[in-house]
Amino acid sequence: xxxxxxxxxxxxxxxxxxxxxxxxxxxxxxxxxxxxxxxxxxxxxxxxxxxxxxxxxxxxxxxxxxxxxxxxxxxxxxxxxxxxxxxxxxxxxxxxxxxxxxxxxxxxxxxxxxxxxxxxxxxxxxx
Numbered sequence: 638x639x640x641x642x643x644x645x646x647x648x649x650x651x652x653x654x655x656x657x658x659x660x661x662x663x664x665x666x667x668x669x670x671x672x673x674x675x676x677x678x679x680x681x682x683x684x685x686x687x688x689x690x691x692x693x694x695x696x697x698x699x700x701x702x703x704x705x706x707x708x709x710x711x712x713x714x715x716x717x718x719x720x721x722x723x724x725x726x727x728x729x730x731x732x733x734x735x736x737x738x739x740x741x742x743x744x745x746x747x748x749x750x751x752x753x754x755x756x757x758x759x760x761x762x763x764x
Contacts, residue, residue, distance in 0.1 A: 656693075662704075663693055663704075666700070669711070670707060672703075681696065732760045735756070736761075739756040
């Protein structure tokens with residue numbers, strides 16, 4: 638096996654892996670799409686099994702934009718769920734407790750009066 642055989646072999650492995658990634662993305666999108674009924678999902682899967690390359694191209698051309706919208710919607714839902722979870726666990730204290738802790742820090746000299754006011758304003762705004 639010479640150098641160029643290795644390059645050609647590497648290219649075909651790359652192309653095969655890229656094709657598998659596209660195929661799995663399409664299958665995931667088919668099952669994620671709530672507008673398709675079960676029969677249409679079955680038809681897409683059957684065509685992907687028996688005529689995979691042409692079906693993948695047709696799917697990407699015909700349903701690519703809606704595929705992107707569904708993926709972005711899932712990402713936004715996951716981000717908002719993560720943000721709301723972080724908000725619930727990050728702020729376990731009431732605003733009064735947060736201000737009281739900040740006042741203790743102010744009295745001990747750990748923070749300045751300006752920092753205390755900033756903490757107080759932020760705590761009152763987020764409650």
